[in-house]
Amino acid sequence: MNTTNFKAAPLVLALLGAGIVGGAAVEAVHHASPPATAAVLAPMPAPTVTSPATGTSVVMPDFPLITQRYGPAVVNISVTGRAQAGAPDMSDPLEFFRQFQRGGRPQPQRDTPVRGMGSGFIVAADGIIMTNAHVVKDATEVVVKLTDRREFRAKVLGTDPKTDIAVLKINATNLPTVTLGSTENLRVGEWVLAIGAPFGFENTVTAGVVSAKGRSLPDDSAVPFIQTDVAVNPGNSGGPLFNARGEVVGINSQIYSQSGGYQGVSFAIPIDLASKIKDQIVRNGKVEHAKLGVAVQEVNQSLADSFGLERPEGALVANVEKGSPAERAGLKAGDVIRSANGRTIVSSGDLPAIVGLSMPGDRLALEVWRQGKKVQITAELARAGDKVAALAAPDTAADGGRLGLALRPLAPEERQQSGLSAGVVVEQVGGPAAAAGVEAGDIVLAINGTPVSTIDQVKAAVAKSQKSVALLIQRGDDKIFVPIRMG
Numbered sequence: 349m350n351t352t353n354f355k356a357a358p359l360v361l362a363l364l365g366a367g368i369v370g371g372a373a374v375e376a377v378h379h380a381s382p383p384a385t386a387a388v389l390a391p392m393p394a395p396t397v398t399s400p401a402t403g404t405s406v407v408m409p410d411f412p413l414i415t416q417r418y419g420p421a422v423v424n425i426s427v428t429g430r431a432q433a434g435a436p437d438m439s440d441p442l443e444f445f446r447q448f449q450r451g452g453r454p455q456p457q458r459d460t461p462v463r464g465m466g467s468g469f470i471v472a473a474d475g476i477i478m479t480n481a482h483v484v485k486d487a488t489e490v491v492v493k494l495t496d497r498r499e500f501r502a503k504v505l506g507t508d509p510k511t512d513i514a515v516l517k518i519n520a521t522n523l524p525t526v527t528l529g530s531t532e533n534l535r536v537g538e539w540v541l542a543i544g545a546p547f548g549f550e551n552t553v554t555a556g557v558v559s560a561k562g563r564s565l566p567d568d569s570a571v572p573f574i575q576t577d578v579a580v581n582p583g584n585s586g587g588p589l590f591n592a593r594g595e596v597v598g599i600n601s602q603i604y605s606q607s608g609g610y611q612g613v614s615f616a617i618p619i620d621l622a623s624k625i626k627d628q629i630v631r632n633g634k635v636e637h638a639k640l641g642v643a644v645q646e647v648n649q650s651l652a653d654s655f656g657l658e659r660p661e662g663a664l665v666a667n668v669e670k671g672s673p674a675e676r677a678g679l680k681a682g683d684v685i686r687s688a689n690g691r692t693i694v695s696s697g698d699l700p701a702i703v704g705l706s707m708p709g710d711r712l713a714l715e716v717w718r719q720g721k722k723v724q725i726t727a728e729l730a731r732a733g734d735k736v737a738a739l740a741a742p743d744t745a746a747d748g749g750r751l752g753l754a755l756r757p758l759a760p761e762e763r764q765q766s767g768l769s770a771g772v773v774v775e776q777v778g779g780p781a782a783a784a785g786v787e788a789g790d791i792v793l794a795i796n797g798t799p800v801s802t803i804d805q806v807k808a809a810v811a812k813s814q815k816s817v818a819l820l821i822q823r824g825d826d827k828i829f830v831p832i833r834m835g
Contacts, residue, residue, distance in 0.1 A: 409539040409592035415553050418594055420495045420524040421470045422543045422587060424550050425479055425502075425516075427487035429462050467544035467587030468492070468516065469596065470525050471626070475500075475518040478626055479586030480601055480617075481507040484514050492518050495551060506629035510637060510732075511571055511704070512601055512617060513625040514586075526588055529595025531574065531618035536560060542578045542600050544587030554579040563615060564697030565602065570637075572701030573615040574598045580614045589616045598622075621704055637732035638706040641672020642679060643827060644696045650831030654796050654818035655684060656720045662686045663696040666820065667827040677714075677727035681820055681827065682797025684717040703729065719797060751810060751817070751832055752779025755792065755803055766791075770799035771822070772806060784832045786821065793827070794820040810834075 466483030470476070477492060484490055490502040500518035507514040541555045556578035563573040576589065580600045589598035598616030605611045628635045644663040652660040662684040668674045679685075685693050688702045689712060706712065708731040716723045754776035758768065771791040774781075794800060795809035796818050810817055816833045 409541065409555075411541050411553070411555055414541055414590055414594040415543065418524075418526050418588075418590065419543055419551060419553075421526045422495070422551065423468045423470065423477060424493040424545045425466045425468050425483055425586065426491045426493065427464045427466070427484055428489040428491075429464070429486045465545060465548055465583050466585045467583065467600075469588040470523050471528065473521065473523045473525055475520045475523060476505075476626075476630065477502065477516040477518065478599065478622060479514050479516060480599065481509050481512045481514040483586045484516070485509075490516060492516065493550075494523075506633050506635070508625050508629070508635040510635075511621060511625050513599070513622050513629075515626050515629040526590075526596045527594060528619055528623060529591055529593065529597045531561070531597050531620045534558060534561065534574070534591065534597050539592045540576055540578055540597065541590045542576075542580055542584060542587060543590070544580065544584035544600060546579075546581035546583045548583055552584075559613070562695055562697045562701055564695070564700070565615065570700040570704045571617055571621065572697050572704070573602070574618055576614050576616060577612055578614055579610050581610045582608075618701075621701075624705060636708055638703055638708050638710060638729035639673065639732040640699075640703050640712065640727060640729060641669035641674040643667040643669075644685070644699055645828055646696045647684060648831060650816045650833055651818050651829055653816045654813065654831055655682070655717065657684065657717060661692075661694045662717065663693050663699040664829055666829055673727045673730045677725050679714075679716070679725060679727070680718070680797075682718070682794055682818075682829075683723075685714050686717055686722075687715040689713050708732075751819075751834070752781040753777055753786065753792075755806060757802060758791070768793070768822075770794070770801045772800055772803065780832045780834055781819075784830050786819065786830055786832070787823070789823070791822040792819050793822055 464483070464487075466479060468477045468479035468483070471478055484504050484507065487504070490504060491499055492502045493499045500520060502516040502518045505515045505517050536558050538558045539555065540558055541553065543551060543553050546552050556576050558574060559577050560575040561572070563575045565571075565573060574589070574597070578589070578600075580587075580603060584600045587600050588596040589600055591597045597619050599619065599622050600614065600616050602615045603610055604613040604615075625635055643666045645666050647655075647657065647660045647662050647664050649660045651664060652658075655664075665674075665679055665681055665683045665685065668679050668681055685699055687693055688699060691698070691702060693699055703712070706729055708729055710729050712727045712729055714725045714727065716725050753774055755772045756775055758766070758771050758773060762773075763769075763771075768791070771793045774786060774788055774790045774792060777786050777788055792800060792806070795806060796813065797820075798805075798809055800806050800809060813834065816831050818829045818831050821828055821830050
């Protein structure tokens with residue numbers, strides 16, 4: 349499952365601890381001395397005060413106590429890998445001269461040692477550690493450093509690039525551990541605290557609030573990220589995000605930035621999802637993901653008007669993968685999924701979050717809005733694999749009326765090549781359609797969820813619409829609904 353969007357994000361999505369990040373120095377690693385005994389602490393009591401506005405109890409953070417109590421369970425992670433040096437630049441006169449001195453024979457390329465860093469946290473007293481997958485990607489050696497300065501070589505038990513979770517194991521006992529919480533009850537505006545090693549500064553503490561939940565990022569992941577304004581930077585990656593009770597609710601993973609450093613927006617992986625992935629890795633050494641087989645997008649006001657929805661909520665199905673659980677269950681492009689297993693779908697990112705917490709074989713009960721009516725659909729989730737994409741073929745014109753489109757039917761050879769059973773080709777575009785982002789060469793597959801193959805079908809669908817229409821557009825390998833407001 350993925351969220352479809354034709355336009356690139358305006359900011360750069362950056363991983364916080366880029367795993368192997370360069371530099372040729374290689375440091376010696378000290379073998380750890382026998383571990384000292386450390387107590388596994390019970391969860392902290394929740395400090396609360398009564399709100400004068402509502403009379404309800406409000407949790408107040410004691411950041412110094414959280415840091416003192418759980419800071420020793422946060423570790424620094426150093427990784428060593430090898431990157432192949434690039435080929436010599438023969439356009440450089442000095443390089444040409446050096447090659448000439450060697451008899452004109454190019455020297456073999458050598459692997460260059462590179463180093464990186466990140467953070468992690470201990471979840472079991474016998475040395476189980478959670479961090480980000482990108483922190484240990486391509487690493488040949490991983491070293492974990494505790495707050496008491498002891499260092500251990502770590503074994504990577506497994507990684508899951510899809511959710512960016514990795515699990516490490518060090519040979520130690522009686523280690524301090526964190527307390528894992530739940531993202532379910534985490535509220536927007538709640539205080540949170542991060543501990544990590546930004547830029548290598550060990551055991552750095554920063555704090556802020558939860559800015560949003562269930563964020564979908566344009567990185568092809570199915571993670572419903574927690575957005576915060578906690579200051580995190582390269583090196584914080586893989587470190588814990590604590591709530592006011594001292595429970596880990598997330599793993600700091602990414603930032604949006606134009607500079608490569610923190611600019612007020614950071615993202616953490618929910619601990620509910622991360623714990624599920626960790627348990628699979630510890631138990632099986634690998635991870636299985638469930639798949640529904642749809643591409644979804646946000647429902648904005650124009651799309652809500654087009655589909656007759658009271659509010660712009662839900663996950664709009666833009667594409668259904670052939671042979672997928674979604675197709676077998678009867679889902680169609682143009683359906684708006686409004687709930688899954690009784691949980692309301694407000695944002696399109698809510699759906700992959702629910703699927704991400706499911707296992708292959710689980711049944712998903714969906715409430716769908718289709719052609720102005722509620723439809724109940726049950727899908728049995730499959731094991732995630734490579735998604736199948738349909739092909740499109742562009743390339744006299746017919747009037748698309750109030751939309752500002754010149755359209756023509758698909759030619760027989762185009763229909764055969766693309767495998768499409770419906771659609772009309774955009775020859776020229778102007779007016780409202782151009783303002784909405786429709787381009788020449790796009791294929792209009794459906795209008796307001798109704799498939800179209802002829803110009804007359806397009807005119808009939810547009811004639812029934814009042815304020816706006818939703819065009820299902822295929823461009824290249826992507827499908828997306830484009831809302832067009834009519835004058």
